[in-house]
Amino acid sequence: MLQRPRRNRKSAVIRDMIQETRLDASNLIFPLFIVEGKNQKTEVSSMPGIYRYSIDNLLREVESCLALGLKSFDLFPNIEEALKDKYATESYRSGNLYTRAIEEVKKNFPEACVVTDVAMDPYSSDGHDGIVESGRILNDETLDVLGKMALAHAQAGADIIAPSDMMDGRIGYIRNILDKNGFTEVSLMSYTAKYASAFYGPFRDALGSAPKHGDKKTYQMNPANSREALIEAQLDAEEGADFLMVKPGLPYLDIIKLLADNFDLPIAAYNVSGEYAMLKAAAQNGWLDEERSIMETLLSFRRAGATAILTYHSKEVLEKGWLK
Numbered sequence: 578m579l580q581r582p583r584r585n586r587k588s589a590v591i592r593d594m595i596q597e598t599r600l601d602a603s604n605l606i607f608p609l610f611i612v613e614g615k616n617q618k619t620e621v622s623s624m625p626g627i628y629r630y631s632i633d634n635l636l637r638e639v640e641s642c643l644a645l646g647l648k649s650f651d652l653f654p655n656i657e658e659a660l661k662d663k664y665a666t667e668s669y670r671s672g673n674l675y676t677r678a679i680e681e682v683k684k685n686f687p688e689a690c691v692v693t694d695v696a697m698d699p700y701s702s703d704g705h706d707g708i709v710e711s712g713r714i715l716n717d718e719t720l721d722v723l724g725k726m727a728l729a730h731a732q733a734g735a736d737i738i739a740p741s742d743m744m745d746g747r748i749g750y751i752r753n754i755l756d757k758n759g760f761t762e763v764s765l766m767s768y769t770a771k772y773a774s775a776f777y778g779p780f781r782d783a784l785g786s787a788p789k790h791g792d793k794k795t796y797q798m799n800p801a802n803s804r805e806a807l808i809e810a811q812l813d814a815e816e817g818a819d820f821l822m823v824k825p826g827l828p829y830l831d832i833i834k835l836l837a838d839n840f841d842l843p844i845a846a847y848n849v850s851g852e853y854a855m856l857k858a859a860a861q862n863g864w865l866d867e868e869r870s871i872m873e874t875l876l877s878f879r880r881a882g883a884t885a886i887l888t889y890h891s892k893e894v895l896e897k898g899w900l901k
């Protein structure tokens with residue numbers, strides 16, 4: 578035998594030497610849930626180890642992450658039912674929970690990179706990412722709300738704005754509004770290929786943002802499709818996106834690879850709430866080795882071609898010393 582691939586696996590030194598991809602703290606973005614009030618920290622029942630924080634506790638959490646070398650955060654708001662309406666007007670009201678959280682984090686920790694989520698669902702009385710009329714999700718009317726929301730985030734100090742709504746044309750629309758208002762430096766991380774997935778369940782529990790009726794299939798993508806992701810990516814690139822995101826992560830590694838092979842923009846992968854819940858549940862039952870299954874999952878995103886990984890595991894992998 579001339580070729581014996583096992584020779585390159587014979588020692589830890591050689592295995593390390595030829596390792597093609599690595600995971601680093603700089604790849605990680607930590608999603609954090611925020612809630613109104615003082616000294617609040619309540620665990621999300623379907624996401625053990627993940628909490629909703631009031632702003633005071635959010636600042637403590639960000640501080641402890643920064644000390645571990647974790648520097649990027651994506652914020653998501655849990656909004657009281659009473660503040661929700663059909664047009665998500667709370668989402669761009671000055672002084673709302675979300676913009677206060679962005680301001681406080683940036684004021685206390687200017688070195689932190691704050692990613693913000695633009696979509697109507699946490700603020701919508703319909704629980705949808707767009708304006709609902711007679712059971713239909715209106716596209717162009719929704720852009721107006723998304724533009725106002727994105728501007729409010731930029732004014733509060735967001736570093737990267739991540740539209741997660743899947744309306745057509747929103748990247749160009751938001752880019753234009755940001756530029757006109759002098760926010761040319763604020764980046765856009767587009768949820769480019771966001772699929773209508775069952776894996777968002779625990780996130781919707783965390784925010785109380787599940788659709789009150791219907792599903793998201795007229796705007797989020799069909800899990801059966803990959804070529805359609807190329808159309809979305811082409812549009813986002815032309816409209817001025819700085820990052821292309823694929824979501825969920827693990828069931829869509831082929832899509833991450835497809836976009837990485839076809840576009841020169843950095844690729845982000847969202848390792849979503851249901852993926853987190855799956856590994857935690859198996860680990861708690863003793864069915865999987867927690868450290869190894871989590872690290873293998875995160876490394877698979879790097880191998881597929883993602884440089885940024887949004888994951889609820891971000892803090893624990895650093896805290897537990899799994900990222901050597």
Ligand code: PBG
Pocket residue numbers: 694696697698706741742776777778779780781848849850851
């Ligand atoms: C809302 C949004 C969702 C997630 C991020 N932004 C849920 C949805 O589209 O219903 C999911 C994140 C996760 O599951 O971790 N636009």
